[in-house]
Amino acid sequence: MSKVCVVAAGGTGGHMFPAEALAREMAARGWRVVLATDHRGEQYAHAFPAEERLALDAEAAVLAEAATAVDGIAEAVNMVPLDHPRRLLLVHAHPDDETIGTGATMAHYAAEHALVTLVTCTLGEEGEVLVPELAHLAADRDGGLGQHRIGELAAACEALRVTDHRFLGGPGRWRDSGMMGTPPNDRPECFWQADLEEAVRELVSVMREVRPQVVVTYDSNGGYGHPDHVQAHRVTVAAFDAAGDPAYAPELGEVWQAAKLYWTAFPKSVLQAGIDALKASGHTNFFGADSADDLPFGVPDDEVTTEVDANAHLEAKTAAMRAHKTQIEVDGPFFALSNHVGQRAFGTEYFTLARGERGPATGEHGREDDLFAGLDCG
Numbered sequence: 001m002s003k004v005c006v007v008a009a010g011g012t013g014g015h016m017f018p019a020e021a022l023a024r025e026m027a028a029r030g031w032r033v034v035l036a037t038d039h040r041g042e043q044y045a046h047a048f049p050a051e052e053r054l055a056l057d058a059e060a061a062v063l064a065e066a067a068t069a070v071d072g073i074a075e076a077v078n079m080v081p082l083d084h085p086r087r088l089l090l091v092h093a094h095p096d097d098e099t100i101g102t103g104a105t106m107a108h109y110a111a112e113h114a115l116v117t118l119v120t121c122t123l124g125e126e127g128e129v130l131v132p133e134l135a136h137l138a139a140d141r142d143g144g145l146g147q148h149r150i151g152e153l154a155a156a157c158e159a160l161r162v163t164d165h166r167f168l169g170g171p172g173r174w175r176d177s178g179m180m181g182t183p184p185n186d187r188p189e190c191f192w193q194a195d196l197e198e199a200v201r202e203l204v205s206v207m208r209e210v211r212p213q214v215v216v217t218y219d220s221n222g223g224y225g226h227p228d229h230v231q232a233h234r235v236t237v238a239a240f241d242a243a244g245d246p247a248y249a250p251e252l253g254e255v256w257q258a259a260k261l262y263w264t265a266f267p268k269s270v271l272q273a274g275i276d277a278l279k280a281s282g283h284t285n286f287f288g289a290d291s292a293d294d295l296p297f298g299v300p301d302d303e304v305t306t307e308v309d310a311n312a313h314l315e316a317k318t319a320a321m322r323a324h325k326t327q328i329e330v331d332g333p334f335f336a337l338s339n340h341v342g343q344r345a346f347g348t349e350y351f352t353l354a355r356g357e358r359g360p361a362t363g364e365h366g367r368e369d370d371l372f373a374g375l376d377c378g
């Protein structure tokens with residue numbers, strides 16, 4: 001008689017990904033795996049190596065029947081712990097922002113067995129399509145870019161080995177608002193026009209489920225003023241506080257106060273070095289700028305608190321950039337930067353600590369070298 005293992009998991013990514021790893025492990029050991037999940041788990045269930053599925057929404061009798069099918073604990077199984085003591089949540093506005101700003105960091109922590117959860121707020125429907133054969137997907141032509149970018153984001157996450165990625169409120173809940181001052185800003189379904197309270201509730205429920213110690217998003221200018229980036233900042237700051245407030249929406253889950261909140265940052269000195277190196281190499285200048293002061297996204301060096309050296313994951317970041325095929329030109333400024341300035345500007349990513357205690361400083365700039373620095377994550 002074969003041994004039966006019932007893997008029960010709530011139907012959200014944070015539960016289902018460890019459960020899937022467990023199911024694979026048990027199947028590899030010759031157990032018959034039965035997956036029990038709720039209706040939300042259906043979207044993940046296809047990936048399970050389970051022979052049968054049970055719905056947790058079903059009658060208790062069905063579960064009782066499943067329980068009698070289990071042979072009992074006939075074998076103690078030693079396994080690598082599937083929980084993640086360190087948990088990092090990143091909130092980004094559009095597919096590709098995660099890779100450009102934080103891709104190496106995400107790959108670094110995923111490789112170190114931290115749980116890396118990416119929440120993307122829109123599908124990036126207003127993005128400019130840089131690939132001629134896909135130009136028809138643009139918002140001002142046939143449309144369909146958002147759906148297409150779901151696939152690009154999935155491929156990028158795979159390259160970064162990030163398994164938990166979600167869209168705020170579900171895919172397509174909020175639309176890309178386009179650049180500041182353009183007509184898409186006024187569309188009622190765009191993220192810029194989102195009901196903040198609803199968006200905050202959605203993010204609080206993710207925070208209370210995933211329980212991250214560290215949260216990353218943009219500064220109050222959204223890094224460079226894009227309305228969806230500004231909105232991602234507002235929603236994340238509000239959710240960071242609300243998730244830890246026992247009086248806020250107890251129905252969204254157990255209170256969780258993350259310890260640290262960071263903004264992504266691009267130090268002006270690094271930007272300037274990139275501009276200079278590109279100029280010296282005879283390449284067209286970087287976004288038309290001669291000086292880092294002319295660009296909207298440089299941060300004064302002394303505001304940068306944290307520097308994550310993830311050069312070991314440069315290849316993953318580059319692969320993820322290529323996955324965003326409609327958005328990032330292989331011979332465009334980002335790749336030029338990586339080719340000419342190399343790893344320092346590309347595999348090292350920078351952050352500014354906005355909330356929480358700064359961990360020990362290291363290196364010549366006296367910065368943290370780890371987003372979890374100073375935290376005891378058990």
Ligand SMILES: [Zn+2]
Nearest residue numbers: 093094097226
């Ligand atoms: Zn963006």
